[in-house]
Amino acid sequence: MALLQISEPGESPAPHERRIAIGIDLGTTNSLVATVRNSIAGVLNGEDGHALLPSIVRYLPGGEVHVGYAAQAEQARDPRNTILSVKRFMGRGLKDVAYPENSPYDFVDAPGMVQLRTAAGVKSPVEVSAEILRVLRRRAERALLGGSNTELYGAVITVPAYFDEAQRQATKDAAKLAGLNVMRLLNEPTAAAIAYGLDNAAEGVYAVFDLGGGTFDISILRLTRGVFEVLATGGDSALGGDDFDHRLFCWVIEKAKLAPLSPEDTRLLLTHSRQVKEHLSAHAQAHFHARLASGETVNLVVTQEDFWDMTRTLVAKTLGPAKKALRDAGLTAGDVKGVVMVGGATRMPHVQRAVGELFGQDPLNNLDPDKVVALGAAIQANALAGNRSSEEDWLLLDVIPLSLGIETMGGLVEKIIPRNSTIPIAKAQEFTTFKDGQSAMAVHVVQGEREVVSDCRSLARFELRGLPPMAAGAARIRVTFQVDADGLLSVSAREQSSGVEAAVAVKPSYGLADDEITRMLKDSFDHAKDDVHTRALREQQVEAERMREAVAAALASDADLLSAEERAEIDRVLAELVAAAAGSDHRAIKAAIEKANRVTGPFAERRMDRSIKRGLAGKSLEKI
Amino acid sequence: MATTIDLTQNHFELFGLPKSFAVDAARLDRRYLELQREVHPDRFATAPDSEKRLSMQRTTLLNEAYRILKSPLSRARYLVELAGLDAGMETNTAMPAAFLAEQMEWREALEEAADPSALDGLEQRLSKELKSRYAAIEAEFDRHDNVAAVSSLRQLMFLERLREDIAEARERMET
Numbered sequence: 001m002a003l004l005q006i007s008e009p010g011e012s013p014a015p016h017e018r019r020i021a022i023g024i025d026l027g028t029t030n031s032l033v034a035t036v037r038n039s040i041a042g043v044l045n046g047e048d049g050h051a052l053l054p055s056i057v058r059y060l061p062g063g064e065v066h067v068g069y070a071a072q073a074e075q076a077r078d079p080r081n082t083i084l085s086v087k088r089f090m091g092r093g094l095k096d097v098a099y100p101e102n103s104p105y106d107f108v109d110a111p112g113m114v115q116l117r118t119a120a121g122v123k124s125p126v127e128v129s130a131e132i133l134r135v136l137r138r139r140a141e142r143a144l145l146g147g148s149n150t151e152l153y154g155a156v157i158t159v160p161a162y163f164d165e166a167q168r169q170a171t172k173d174a175a176k177l178a179g180l181n182v183m184r185l186l187n188e189p190t191a192a193a194i195a196y197g198l199d200n201a202a203e204g205v206y207a208v209f210d211l212g213g214g215t216f217d218i219s220i221l222r223l224t225r226g227v228f229e230v231l232a233t234g235g236d237s238a239l240g241g242d243d244f245d246h247r248l249f250c251w252v253i254e255k256a257k258l259a260p261l262s263p264e265d266t267r268l269l270l271t272h273s274r275q276v277k278e279h280l281s282a283h284a285q286a287h288f289h290a291r292l293a294s295g296e297t298v299n300l301v302v303t304q305e306d307f308w309d310m311t312r313t314l315v316a317k318t319l320g321p322a323k324k325a326l327r328d329a330g331l332t333a334g335d336v337k338g339v340v341m342v343g344g345a346t347r348m349p350h351v352q353r354a355v356g357e358l359f360g361q362d363p364l365n366n367l368d369p370d371k372v373v374a375l376g377a378a379i380q381a382n383a384l385a386g387n388r389s390s391e392e393d394w395l396l397l398d399v400i401p402l403s404l405g406i407e408t409m410g411g412l413v414e415k416i417i418p419r420n421s422t423i424p425i426a427k428a429q430e431f432t433t434f435k436d437g438q439s440a441m442a443v444h445v446v447q448g449e450r451e452v453v454s455d456c457r458s459l460a461r462f463e464l465r466g467l468p469p470m471a472a473g474a475a476r477i478r479v480t481f482q483v484d485a486d487g488l489l490s491v492s493a494r495e496q497s498s499g500v501e502a503a504v505a506v507k508p509s510y511g512l513a514d515d516e517i518t519r520m521l522k523d524s525f526d527h528a529k530d531d532v533h534t535r536a537l538r539e540q541q542v543e544a545e546r547m548r549e550a551v552a553a554a555l556a557s558d559a560d561l562l563s564a565e566e567r568a569e570i571d572r573v574l575a576e577l578v579a580a581a582a583g584s585d586h587r588a589i590k591a592a593i594e595k596a597n598r599v600t601g602p603f604a605e606r607r608m609d610r611s612i613k614r615g616l617a618g619k620s621l622e623k624i
Numbered sequence: 625m626a627t628t629i630d631l632t633q634n635h636f637e638l639f640g641l642p643k644s645f646a647v648d649a650a651r652l653d654r655r656y657l658e659l660q661r662e663v664h665p666d667r668f669a670t671a672p673d674s675e676k677r678l679s680m681q682r683t684t685l686l687n688e689a690y691r692i693l694k695s696p697l698s699r700a701r702y703l704v705e706l707a708g709l710d711a712g713m714e715t716n717t718a719m720p721a722a723f724l725a726e727q728m729e730w731r732e733a734l735e736e737a738a739d740p741s742a743l744d745g746l747e748q749r750l751s752k753e754l755k756s757r758y759a760a761i762e763a764e765f766d767r768h769d770n771v772a773a774v775s776s777l778r779q780l781m782f783l784e785r786l787r788e789d790i791a792e793a794r795e796r797m798e799t
Contacts, residue, residue, distance in 0.1 A: 227657045320798045327791055386670035395661055424684045485665035
């Protein structure tokens with residue numbers, strides 16, 4: 001770390017004043033812990049001498065837990081109790097889990113987040129992750145604290161940039177369970193950019209392409225004299241190296257015409273798939289050779305071409321988000337000075353080639369894709385602990401990856417803070433009431449890019465109560481969203497004329513109370529067209545209902561202003577309106593609303609005249 | 625705590641820029657990063673809560689001001705606001721008929737665009753159109769013709785919306 005090695009005497013805090021802070025890369029496949037010592041970031045090895053800790057946890061009957069290589073060694077023998085890639089289950093329901101039928105686990109469909117039945121009882125992904133974090137915490141304490149009485153000051157833990165709030169909260173909870181003080185969750189590509197950028201004194205626009213074991217992120221950053229400015233980020237939180245293994249696994253089952261597999265054989269073939277995939281990154285072909293529990297053997301030759309062919313669509317899935325991130329940043333591929341490759345899955349040659357073609361340049365591979373994220377996290381942890389020296393004069397400006405908004409009438413989403421906004425940020429928007437005399441308003445906070453609430457993730461709900469009675473549309477309710485530098489969202493609502501207020505600090509829950517884990521993001525793009533139609537339809541239905549209620553209320557109080565003929569005409573258009581609203585043609589509804597408006601126009605005028613007269617006579621307008 | 629950000633300054637004053645539609649983008653960017661270095665919450669991670677709070681307020685304001693001045697559309701809107709005019713986007717009177725007819729033509733072209741190259745063509749045409757309209761609004765602001773600027777602004781909003789819709793259409797084609 002060229003920029004970090006210089007340390008003027010007296011510039012850094014004295015050793016006893018230094019706060020011990022660590023950076024943790026909690027990966028799908030492997031996890032690491034790193035720290036900054038004497039201004040140099042380095043990863044910490046375990047007692048076995050390895051820096052990488054396989055993210056594998058094995059539960060034994062009686063409560064003993066093995067983590068890392070010890071668990072890995074038994075994975076084929078004890079597949080039900082040996083949990084791999086638990087990161088893919090964090091903050092996810094069973095219906096979000098990719099191909100559960102090809103997993104050796106005994107899933108429990110718990111509300112909010114899926115759980116796993118093991119020999120040591122039912123475990124949530126949060127608990128499993130906490131076991132991994134606990135091992136890393138002990139590793140850091142042994143290396144950094146010796147036998148002293150001091151404690152770890154805090155940790156920065158990395159998460160995929162495209163993780164949503166439920167996944168982030170699950171990660172934080174796991175850290176808490178492992179006894180760590182989380183100073184910040186840092187986006188993985190950003191962490192990589194910090195480590196890479198400081199090490200290479202890089203300047204200009206860079207893309208970080210991060211394809212890990214289970215997640216994909218793309219971030220576009222501008223580096224200017226030590227300021228790391230994230231311009232846009234995107235990705236797919238359910239796409240990674242595991243999916244490439246799975247394609248090969250399915251190919252093998254089909255080629256070898258295998259009958260349904262036991263959990264043991266499933267794990268065995270998945271492990272072989274991974275090894276063959278890795279072998280094919282450097283060789284033209286590989287032998288897939290495995291002996292199943294039945295004694296049956298699988299013996300196949302896989303060429304690079306076979307493998308690239310069967311995984312072509314997976315590679316293609318990374319390119320859409322990459323193009324979108326460039327567009328969000330207002331840039332083209334030509335503006336990008338370098339593409340930094342992060343994550344073990346970027347070692348695959350066909351991934352490298354696709355990225356090279358997209359950006360029109362060879363990607364940068366001059367760093368260890370497994371370690372760079374942990375190093376960046378350690379550097380950020382050191383800064384947040386207040387340890388930085390004057391040479392470590394850099395700053396990170398990060399963004400929120402997903403739009404935040406609230407539910408409006410008809411189940412639609414009004415975005416308040418768009419994705420890729422630099423944090424901290426505050427935004428306010430005014431809303432109004434829907435009904436006359438409405439005394440409360442429900443505020444439903446959601447996250448996501450889709451236009452319909454049910455396709456976004458629900459983050460929080462609260463109510464603004466005690467609104468003074470007003471006509472529909474008269475109240476002015478200002479809803480303010482604030483996201484701080486840690487990415488924490490708080491939302492408040494205030495009725496402007498009365499000063500009635502309500503607020504909530506948003507902490508998404510995935511526990512028993514909240515079973516609304518939705519499919520959302522990954523199909524966000526596929527449904528853009530449906531959304532437009534659904535949105536238009538709902539808008540018109542809401543409008544139609546509003547119209548019907550308003551006219552019914554007016555008839556209830558002022559029907560005497562109408563002749564029998566006029567009354568019949570209004571009843572007829574109302575019936576037409578209701579019929580149209582029950583259908584699915586938004587244009588027909590719109591036409592019916594316009595007609596109702598036209599027909600009821602004179603009635604509305606007469607009512608207004610009457611209410612003005614009553615008002616002048618000193619009567620309360622509310623009573624009219 | 626540095627006192628470089630006064631919460632009562634307007635956004636141009638914040639960046640030390642003259643209050644005009646044309647801005648020196650390089651200077652805006654440079655000043656933005658300089659101010660970030662002074663006020664960003666990560667600089668105050670271990671400071672007392674009162675300083676943390678100030679830092680957060682100032683950075684929030686800084687981010688908002690930068691976002692507004694960075695994009696020409698929001699900059700124009702902000703100038704109209706500073707002039708004490710209500711851009712009145714919702715309530716205002718009808719658009720010129722010729723402009724509306726032009727909009728219809730753009731929309732039809734977008735609906736008919738069947739491939740990325742058709743979108744490219746549309747985007748290039750739109751960029752040209754936007755460029756000349758931004759030049760026009762700049763001149764209007766410079767001669768303090770705010771009434772003309774408001775009318776130009778309203779038309780620009782339509783065109784920028786069209787640009788977003790083209791980007792969305794492209795996204796749908798890619799997936």
